[in-house]
Amino acid sequence: MNAIEVRGLRKTYRGHDAVRGIDLSVARGEVFALLGPNGAGKTTTVEILEGHRPRSGGEAQVLGEDPGTAGRVWRSRIGVVLQDADDAADLTVTEMVRHVAGFYPDPRPAAEVIDLVGLTEKSTSKIRALSGGQRRRVDVALGIVGRPELLFLDEPTTGFDPAARRQFWDLIRALATDGTTILLTTHYLEEAEALADRLAVLSEGVIVAEGTPATLGGRSAAGAKVSWRDGGVQHTEQVADPTELLRKLIAADTDLTTLTITRPTLEDTYLALIGDHR
Numbered sequence: 001m002n003a004i005e006v007r008g009l010r011k012t013y014r015g016h017d018a019v020r021g022i023d024l025s026v027a028r029g030e031v032f033a034l035l036g037p038n039g040a041g042k043t044t045t046v047e048i049l050e051g052h053r054p055r056s057g058g059e060a061q062v063l064g065e066d067p068g069t070a071g072r073v074w075r076s077r078i079g080v081v082l083q084d085a086d087d088a089a090d091l092t093v094t095e096m097v098r099h100v101a102g103f104y105p106d107p108r109p110a111a112e113v114i115d116l117v118g119l120t121e122k123s124t125s126k127i128r129a130l131s132g133g134q135r136r137r138v139d140v141a142l143g144i145v146g147r148p149e150l151l152f153l154d155e156p157t158t159g160f161d162p163a164a165r166r167q168f169w170d171l172i173r174a175l176a177t178d179g180t181t182i183l184l185t186t187h188y189l190e191e192a193e194a195l196a197d198r199l200a201v202l203s204e205g206v207i208v209a210e211g212t213p214a215t216l217g218g219r220s221a222a223g224a225k226v227s228w229r230d231g232g233v234q235h236t237e238q239v240a241d242p243t244e245l246l247r248k249l250i251a252a253d254t255d256l257t258t259l260t261i262t263r264p265t266l267e268d269t270y271l272a273l274i275g276d277h278r
């Protein structure tokens with residue numbers, strides 16, 4: 001059974017169709033990323049699946065239950081990092097993590113979780129004294145303290161410095177290796193590429209593309225752009241496979257000192273997909 005199974009999911013806010021009939025399957029142990037511009041419906045979708053918002057239509061199964069009606073035992077099996085977490089600012093990091101750990105049957109030790117998110121040095125600091133990125137790390141700690149089978153991460157690394165982001169990626173990979181299923185939303189395409197087994201692009205409440213980071217939107221079939229400068233003239237050719245062209249250039253004794261071969265990045269593909277659907 002899949003960790004998440006969604007058919008025809010819809011959400012309407014006072015006449016505005018925010019999610020317009022999406023289908024989504026996330027296998028157990030998979031890291032799945034939802035991409036899409038501001039207002040595309042990512043948070044709405046994730047919060048419905050977390051059981052935090054009612055849906056207007058469609059079917060949803062999360063860990064085998066309907067998130068709209070599932071109870072406490074189900075809730076203890078999922079971990080949530082909300083986009084706008086409202087931290088209890090007067091507690092210290094350790095107090096907060098211990099407090100939330102108390103809601104779960106088999107929590108990770110607070111010190112271990114704090115270490116995993118790189119906040120050991122701040123463990124006795126009050127949350128209100130932390131920087132934005134450090135608070136976000138507390139949010140991540142609270143999401144994983146209950147050893148969730150399924151972890152929802154809504155823009156988890158907003159405000160992280162580059163080193164903290166890399167450390168977070170290592171943490172997510174370690175959780176995934178341990179079998180945790182992860183549904184992630186992010187605006188960082190390199191984050192999706194680094195972490196996701198599969199991803200989907202949402203635009204105006206519908207999924208406009210789905211695939212692996214390598215194949216999304218026909219990326220792997222998009223071919224390569226081969227450029228070189230020879231005798232003061234710049235050449236650029238778009239080819240499906242550069243092998244033949246390179247053979248020809250070498251046979252013709254072409255100066256290939258400046259040769260570059262580029263393929264569309266995930267960001268190029270994403271922007272093309274979004275552009276096509278706006």
Ligand SMILES: Nc1ncnc2c1ncn2[C@@H]1O[C@H](COP(=O)(O)OP(=O)(O)OP(=O)(O)O)[C@@H](O)[C@H]1O
Pocket residue numbers: 013016018036037038039040041042043044045
């Ligand atoms: N509580 C609400 N009441 C009314 N409209 C809402 C509410 N929450 C979201 N919306 C609207 O629904 C649409 C989708 O919003 P949502 O927050 O799901 O987008 P998102 O893809 O998560 O965007 P972002 O990348 O900015 O976080 C937007 O047009 C938003 O204005």
